Every structure is written in structure tokens, then in C-alpha cells.
Amino acid sequence: EADIYQTPRYLVIGTGKKITLECSQTMGHDKMYWYQQDPGMELHLIHYSYGVNSTEKGDLSSESTVSRIRTEHFPLTLESARPSHTSQYLCATSVEEERAAYEQYFGPGTRLTVT
Amino acid sequence: KNQVEQSPQSLIILEGKNCTLQCNYTVSPFSNLRWYKQDTGRGPVSLTIMTFSENTKSNGRYTATLDADTKQSSLHITASQLSDSASYICVVSDRGSTLGRLYFGRGTQLTVWP
Numbered sequence: 001e002a003d004i005y006q007t008p009r010y011l012v013i014g015t016g017k018k019i020t021l022e023c024s025q026t027m028g029h030d031k032m033y034w035y036q037q038d039p040g041m042e043l044h045l046i047h048y049s050y051g052v053n054s055t056e057k058g059d060l061s062s063e064s065t066v067s068r069i070r071t072e073h074f075p076l077t078l079e080s081a082r083p084s085h086t087s088q089y090l091c092a093t094s095v096e097e098e099r100a101a102y103e104q105y106f107g108p109g110t111r112l113t114v115t
Numbered sequence: 116k117n118q119v120e121q122s123p124q125s126l127i128i129l130e131g132k133n134c135t136l137q138c139n140y141t142v143s144p145f146s147n148l149r150w151y152k153q154d155t156g157r158g159p160v161s162l163t164i165m166t167f168s169e170n171t172k173s174n175g176r177y178t179a180t181l182d183a184d185t186k187q188s189s190l191h192i193t194a195s196q197l198s199d200s201a202s203y204i205c206v207v208s209d210r211g212s213t214l215g216r217l218y219f220g221r222g223t224q225l226t227v228w229p
Contacts, residue, residue: 004158042119042219043159043204059216090158104217106151106158 003027004107006091012113013081021076021110023091032074033092033104036060043090049074081114088112117142119220121205127226132195136223138188138205146215150179150190151204153222159204162190192225200227 003026013019023032030051035043035058045058049068063085064078078085091107119140128134140148147166151159163172163179165188171180176193192199202222208215 040124040221040224042221044219045217092158103161103164106160109156109158111156 004091004093004105006089006107006110008110009108010111010113012115014115015080015082017081019078019081019112021078021089021091021112023074023076023107024072025074025093025107026072027093027095027105028071029093029095029105030071031094032068033094034058034064034066034074034076035090035092036062037088037090037109039088047076081112083114086112086114117207117209117218119205119207119218121203121220121223123223124221125224125226127228128195130195130197130227130229134192134195134225136190136192136203136205136225138190138220140186140188140205140207140218142186142207142209142218144209145183145186146208146210148179148181148188149206149208150177150188151206153202153204155201162203195225195227197227197229200225 005024007022032049034047036046037043044060046060046062047066049055055066064076066076088109090109094104122137149164150162153159162177165172165181178191181188202224204222205220207218
């Protein structure tokens with residue numbers, strides 16, 4: 001398992017609060033991703049980054065924002081949390097490899113509940 | 116529409132038994148197919164990655180097969196253990212580089228009973 005850390009692991013917060021989910025990695029991987037996963041459903045890509053100062057929106061529309069000021073960190077911010085944001089958020093990294101299939105490594109996830 | 120369908124949705128087996136999970140996909144073009152294991156409350160962990168030219172790959176008690184012609188893959192688990200209880204996710208990529216998009220299945224929830 002790769003060295004990807006997510007904090008907090010669990011968060012219960014009230015509607016309207018601003019929250020930041022932290023993701024950090026020690027492998028020096030350029031590519032980082034944020035996924036959203038609801039129980040029994042597939043992972044949906046919400047943000048990704050190819051490197052420092054690079055951020056892109058993913059396939060699933062999200063009200064969150066991300067930043068990539070340092071290679072190691074890829075925080076995700078919700079300016080005003082809503083109950084619809086209740087979900088599991090997974091951070092992942094990858095490195096470009098010469099072979100066709102690159103490996104993607106996932107963090108342990110943050111379980112967010114908005115009341 | 117590019118999709119990844121997994122079956123069964125859930126499966127219960129007794130410890131020591133074998134089982135096979137299925138994955139059908141319509142992703143095109145096709146670059147590679149991955150199987151991940153996701154324990155409850157954890158992130159997915161890669162089990163195998165297969166490219167177009169590979170039709171079988173093993174990782175311990177896990178053996179994945181790929182039929183690129185019929186667009187089907189299976190994950191066979193031999194001599195199941197209690198620790199195999201998890202969700203198994205099939206993921207298909209349409210390109211070999213990290214520019215490629217990953218298409219995720221909803222997973223098969225496997226429960227191994229003693």
C-alpha cells in the first residue's frame with residue numbers, strides 16, 4: 001500500500017460550514033486525484049492534477065475546489081457544506097510509467113457526514 | 116456509452132470455497148483492465164492490471180482473466196479466507212497513459228463466512 005494520508009478520516013459537520021479535506025503523499029507522484037464514492041456505487045472522479053499549479057475538474061460536477069501548491073499536498077475544500085455532500089472522499093496518486101498500464105494508489109478515504 | 120458492469124452485486128461463500136466474480140465492459144478504445152479490492156472504510160488496493168495482450172494474471176490466490184474479444188473479465192478467488200471479505204471493483208481504462216479515463220464498476224460485495 002502506498003504512502004497516502006487523508007485527514008480527517010471521519011467528519012460530521014453542520015450545514016453551511018466550510019471544510020477542507022487534506023491529502024498528502026510522500027512518493028513524489030505528479031498525478032493526484034479526488035474521487036467521491038457513495039455506498040454500493042462506483043467511484044466518480046471530481047478533481048485531478050497533473051502537477052504543481054495544475055488542477056482540472058473531473059467527470060462528476062462538484063461544488064468543491066482543489067489546489068496544488070506543493071507536490072505532496074492536494075487539499076479539497078467545500079465552502080459551504082450541504083447534506084448532499086455526505087459521501088466518502090478518496091484521494092489517489094499515480095506516476096507515469098513506461099508500460100501501458102500505470103498504477104493508481106488510493107488513500108484510506110474521508111467519510112464526510114453533513115447534518 | 117462506456118460502461119462497466121459487475122456481477123453478482125453481492126456474494127456469500129463459506130471459508131475455504133472458491134468463487135468467481137464477473138465484469139463486462141463496453142469501454143472503447145480499450146487499454147487495460149484492473150481489479151481492486153476495497154475493504155470497508157478503506158481505499159481500493161490494486162490486485163491485478165491486464166493489458167490487451169494479456170489474458171490471465173495471478174496474484175496469490177487471485178487469478179484474473181481477460182477476453183478482449185467478448186469484453187469480459189473474471190476474478191477467481193481460490194480457497195477463500197475471512198480476510199477476503201470486501202468489495203471487488205473492476206476498472207477499465209481507455210488509454211495507456213494517465214491522460215486516459217478510468218471507468219469504474221460498482222463492485223461485487225463478497226462476504227466469507229466461517
